[in-house]
Amino acid sequence: MRRCVCPGSFDPVTYGHLDVVERASGLYDEVVVAVLFNVSKKGLFDVDERMEILRDVTEHLGNVRIQSFEGLLVDFASQNDIPVVIRGLRAVTDFDYELSMAQMNHRLTGLETFFVATNPEYSYLSSSLVKEVASHGGDVSGLVPKVVLERLRERFGSESSAGA
Numbered sequence: 001m002r003r004c005v006c007p008g009s010f011d012p013v014t015y016g017h018l019d020v021v022e023r024a025s026g027l028y029d030e031v032v033v034a035v036l037f038n039v040s041k042k043g044l045f046d047v048d049e050r051m052e053i054l055r056d057v058t059e060h061l062g063n064v065r066i067q068s069f070e071g072l073l074v075d076f077a078s079q080n081d082i083p084v085v086i087r088g089l090r091a092v093t094d095f096d097y098e099l100s101m102a103q104m105n106h107r108l109t110g111l112e113t114f115f116v117a118t119n120p121e122y123s124y125l126s127s128s129l130v131k132e133v134a135s136h137g138g139d140v141s142g143l144v145p146k147v148v149l150e151r152l153r154e155r156f157g158s159e160s161s162a163g164a
């Protein structure tokens, strides 16, 4: 079985992430979306909630599994028999960080990284920006799935994340 992993923080998942997962889903037999559990970094949504949202928004894809992981991605990949990481590249600003992670992961266990060029429609999009805009009542509809909009409203109040 050809399997890949799409790792990330997904706090929260955006349409940029979803685009990468959907494309990976068309290329591999199974896609494992791996949500990083980072004890030292408290997110807006806890890991269980991020996973619940991810399950919801990938339901239409029959070959996507949502899991969480702690520690090194290479260990998670080895334990789950996954040889390839798929990461989206939004712009050159992503490149240095992504390249060094890919090189380190390859050095550690031979884990490969394939990059997907993000849909230009989402090249400026990040979870951090979504949270910042939503926290100040800005409209992030069209950038995150509806279920995320609803959860942002719950967090920041009915004025936030407007639209839809």
Ligand code: PNS
Pocket (backbone or CB within 6 Å): 007, 008, 009, 010, 036, 071, 072, 073, 074, 100, 101, 102, 104, 105
């Ligand atoms: O969504 P993000 O925050 O850009 O995802 C980053 C992620 C989770 C892919 C990266 O931080 C990661 O793999 N963390 C796990 C710890 C690890 O393996 N670190 C060494 C990377 S070379």
